[in-house]
Amino acid sequence: MIKFEHVGLRYGIGPEVLSDITFTLTSGSFHFLCGPSGAGKTSLMSLLYLGRRPTRGTIQAFGQNTNLLSRTDLAALRQNIGVIFQDFRLLPHMSAFDNVALPLRINGMNEKKTKAHVEELLDWVGLGDCMHRLPPTMSGGQQQRIAVARAVIANPKLLLADEPTGNLDDEIGMKLMGLFEQLNKMGTTIVIATHSLQILDSLPHSRLILENGQLHIFNPSTSSTTIKENVDV
Amino acid sequence: MIKFEHVGLRYGIGPEVLSDITFTLTSGSFHFLCGPSGAGKTSLMSLLYLGRRPTRGTIQAFGQNTNLLSRTDLAALRQNIGVIFQDFRLLPHMSAFDNVALPLRINGMNEKKTKAHVEELLDWVGLGDCMHRLPPTMSGGQQQRIAVARAVIANPKLLLADEPTGNLDDEIGMKLMGLFEQLNKMGTTIVIATHSLQILDSLPHSRLILENGQLHIFNPSTSSTTIKENVDV
Amino acid sequence: MSRIFSISPKRGVGYDVPLHLKLGTEFLVLLISLMAFLSILAATGIVGLGHITKAWTSGLENSITIEIPAANVSEDEVQSLLQGLLKIEGVQKAQRLGQKDMEKLLSPWLGNVSSLWEDLPIPALITVTISERNAQITSKIAVTTRKISPNATVDAHDAWLSDLLKLANGLRLVSLGVFCLIMLVTATVVAGAVRSRMAIHHRELELLHIMGASDSYITNQFVRYILVQSLKGVSFGILIGLATLGLLSLISRNNPGTLPEMTLSGAEWSLFVAVPLLLAIMAVMAARITALRVLREMP
Amino acid sequence: MSRIFSISPKRGVGYDVPLHLKLGTEFLVLLISLMAFLSILAATGIVGLGHITKAWTSGLENSITIEIPAANVSEDEVQSLLQGLLKIEGVQKAQRLGQKDMEKLLSPWLGNVSSLWEDLPIPALITVTISERNAQITSKIAVTTRKISPNATVDAHDAWLSDLLKLANGLRLVSLGVFCLIMLVTATVVAGAVRSRMAIHHRELELLHIMGASDSYITNQFVRYILVQSLKGVSFGILIGLATLGLLSLISRNNPGTLPEMTLSGAEWSLFVAVPLLLAIMAVMAARITALRVLREMP
Ligand SMILES: Nc1ncnc2c1ncn2[C@@H]1O[C@H](COP(=O)(O)OP(=O)(O)OP(=O)(O)O)[C@@H](O)[C@H]1O
Ligand SMILES: Nc1ncnc2c1ncn2[C@@H]1O[C@H](COP(=O)(O)OP(=O)(O)OP(=O)(O)O)[C@@H](O)[C@H]1O
Ligand SMILES: [Mg+2]
Ligand SMILES: [Mg+2]
Secondary structure, eight states: OEEEEEEEEEOTTSOEEEEEEEEEEOTTOEEEEEOSTTSSHHHHHHHHTTSSOOSEEEEEETTEEGGGOOHHHHHHHHTTEEEEOTTOOOOTTSOHHHHHHHHHHHHTOOHHHHHHHHHHHHHHTTOGGGTTSOGGGSOHHHHHHHHHHHHHTTOOSEEEEESTTTTSOHHHHHHHHHHHHHHHHTTOEEEEEOOOHHHHHHSOOEEEEEETTEEEEEOTTTOSSOOOBOSOO | OEEEEEEEEEOTTSOEEEEEEEEEEOTTOEEEEEOSTTSSHHHHHHHHTTSSOOSEEEEEETTEEGGGOOHHHHHHHHTTEEEEOTTOOOOTTSOHHHHHHHHHHHHTOOHHHHHHHHHHHHHHTTOGGGTTSOGGGSOHHHHHHHHHHHHHTTOOSEEEEESTTTTSOHHHHHHHHHHHHHHHHTTOEEEEEOOOHHHHHHSOOEEEEEETTEEEEEOTTTOSSOOOBOSOO | OTTTTOOOOOTTTOOSSOGGGOTTHHHHHHHHHHHHHHHHHHHHHHHHHHHHHHHHHTTTTTEEEEEEOGGGOOHHHHHHHHHHHHHSTTEEEEEEOOHHHHHHHHHHHHOSOGGGGGGSOOOEEEEEEESSOOHHHHHHHHHHHHHHOTTOEEEOOHHHHHHHHHHHHHHHHHHHHHHHHHHHHHHHHHHHHHHHHHHHTHHHHHHHHHTTOOHHHHHHHHHHHHHHHHHHHHHHHHHHHHHHHHHHHHHHHHSTTSSOOOOOOHHHHTHHHHHHHHHHHHHHHHHHHHHHHHHTTOO | OTTTTOOOOOTTTOOSSOGGGOTTHHHHHHHHHHHHHHHHHHHHHHHHHHHHHHHHHTTTTTEEEEEEOGGGOOHHHHHHHHHHHHHSTTEEEEEEOOHHHHHHHHHHHHOSOGGGGGGSOOOEEEEEEESSOOHHHHHHHHHHHHHHOTTOEEEOOHHHHHHHHHHHHHHHHHHHHHHHHHHHHHHHHHHHHHHHHHHHTHHHHHHHHHTTOOHHHHHHHHHHHHHHHHHHHHHHHHHHHHHHHHHHHHHHHHSTTSSOOOOOOHHHHTHHHHHHHHHHHHHHHHHHHHHHHHHTTOO
């Protein structure tokens, strides 16, 4: 599904934030992305959602070399990826409804179907009665749930979440993890960046651990010791 | 230090988010503020930092009835309060240094002293070598640390933190809690909104629990059962 | 607090990027209306000037006047000259001006004194109409005239006619230059506006981009915004243009003679719509090209 | 991506609110320079008009001319009239115009033909200089004149002088009105600009407010911004004003007589600085008042 080959990333003339990263995300897999603050989790995410080009190496997405694709093809690929940003990135001048509807509108879905979809999902995340409010008038957790809804509304093949439970209490947090599990069972590939030990410990998915620009993989279901290897998953 | 008397808050014509809240924060105390998403933690915070007027009831701050104070006096009171916002609220067009220096500049401190103070603090939070970068070019955790530095730089008498560790890994998170403890020992009154059970369990401070617009108090050091009372701390 | 600064959440406006909330929109509209007004002025200038020169030169352009001084007029000479002229290829007509014509020509100078007519020494005037003005014909006419009637002078209207046409065409060229300049300035300003709006909203653009919005989806937002503002501006411009024209025609009616009369034909009235529309199209194209160019730099 | 839209982090600019990054700043500067230019025009209009009327009326305002028709001139009569006039309180001088003076007055009409002088029937002209023009003195002069020399006519210059002064003062009043209007428009536009900038940056303002920034701290940011833009605009305005004046004086030097000459004294040149400065002060005051008023609605 996604394949990184000797990928490196630096910002401007700074040092390499990610260096020589090689791994494969198989279709339908579920991964946690961990690492200390500033390790490059968000940066790796931005490479995954094709929001940035690596400074070296190649990224294969959905079977295609992204270095060789046209802009139009890249846009089409991106429509298969849902992203929950660390800082939400809701559009503050648009209601919760319009924020969530955005990916469907970009995909060109008709307005009636869009309305039904969006209302159902907002109900599910518990925001059915404030969907016409603007994000800045809502609580941190409510904003995060809008961000989640926006990421999953278009049924993405790859779902990326950057600290999706940082502002949620445990109950909603676990419910959200349940949603992710469910989406994963239905075939969505999922990568979640988190430092919540509670979440990490409760789910037996493989962990991508970033440290000093290197990616290590730890698979709790096959081995209980923290073996860090620099090989493909 | 801060005294709420029958305080209520509603947004526009909506329902009361906070209703009939009465409590006292004594000088030098340390509190956690908990409650489910959307319970009103951030709203209560905004009353505490005098960023909003309650729709009913009175708030006494630093021994003065805030309803009766002039604008200039209120501004002076606010200079004694440091706030870490849930969404950081860094000024994106200003470097990390300038963001942190802002409270000192508002207080009228001279530029030389400001520089020394700010550099010391940024070093302490581990951002000594990126203080001239703009917030949007920094990682979530780095931004949060800038927000923390900005809140504590002016030695506030009251420090309010809204989910200050949401984007930090455990190590830095615990270091931050250590800073808060230290400031508290030096006399700063502290209120921290959090859902991190790890933090709540590790520190024996009293908890303010918001639920359905009501405030309940739970004091783990005097009682291990979750007795919820609606009385003064 | 938020009440004071409240911004109502309307989907009706329908921009994913909050362009409509920005300052500078009024200025953009103002500028475009000014540009529309000026471009209308320039265009009507070009057309109107054409009319005026045509009125001045009509009948003169393809005619040559030959004058035989009063002292030398002999009826035979005039007749043989007419014969000679008509033989030249390209000459359509050669006619002596009759008494009536002469009276008409001279009356402004001499008053309507036809009684004095017979006492005056009147020169003979011959008007030659040619099919097309070119150096060959005029020189042939001059040669023939000199042969038959050596005292006659040939007035080909060459000098002043060409001067006049040069002036008029110069002015039209200037108008055209101004017109093009207006288009260019408008395009530049619109491009600048789009560029800076894109810089201000780059977070939103980036988001749309990451969500898989194609370049044309994003570009359309800016194109629509510029289109709406342009149409607004252009409408104002047309109104100001019409008002100015009305004022001018009112002045020229009340003070006849002070302003050259300029009447536009039905088709030419469409300039008042076509020119501003062209301007709006220029603006939209500039917006589109700029937006695409900026987007192309995104990964 | 971020490279394209990069905004360099300069503390040098020193606004806590990113005012300097906003669109519309150029437009504000443009508008203020236009306003500065217009206000300079209006102010020099007021002063220059004063000069022109003074030049027209100087020497006439405090003088009255008495004419004894040529047929009736007798030397005795003139002398007794002069005596009578000098007795009137408020009359400073009464003088018969000598031959030289008359020649000077008449030569434009008659040519320099002093040889013909003696043959011409010349009226006697007496110039009376009064200390102050008021109805009492003029009527006393009229009475005295009628008594001594019944055929003489008294020209107090009253009618046309007052008409001229009325016109000039009317024009000056209009200029003053325009001047005030400019100030008002500038203040309104600046207030609007400040208000919308505050709306756009309300998150930042709220933050500063919560940090304990006093109203004057925040207001000063806007005042400084408006001050800088105003000074920029006003400088342009002064330059345009000087260029216009230079052009006008060039034209009037090359075509003497077409434009009324308008020379400004040293002190009046300071208008070119004082008026735009006043404008800038108005702008800053408008910014200050608006900002304070908006801030007052914060909790
Ligand atoms: N500016 C506002 N205008 C209108 N309603 C608001 C505004 N801010 C918050 N609310 C509403 O008030 C309620 C409490 O919000 P608040 O932000 O205080 O919750 P919270 O406890 O901080 O939640 P979280 O843990 O998700 O941050 C929510 O229902 C929210 O929608
Ligand atoms: N736009 C940018 N320009 C320059 N440097 C950047 C930019 N974004 C991130 N960085 C730097 O790259 C490094 C990795 O940042 P990144 O945001 O990927 O970390 P992270 O693992 O997501 O951290 P956190 O857990 O704190 O969110 C940091 O040192 C950060 O300062
Ligand atoms: Mg991150
Ligand atoms: Mg909150």
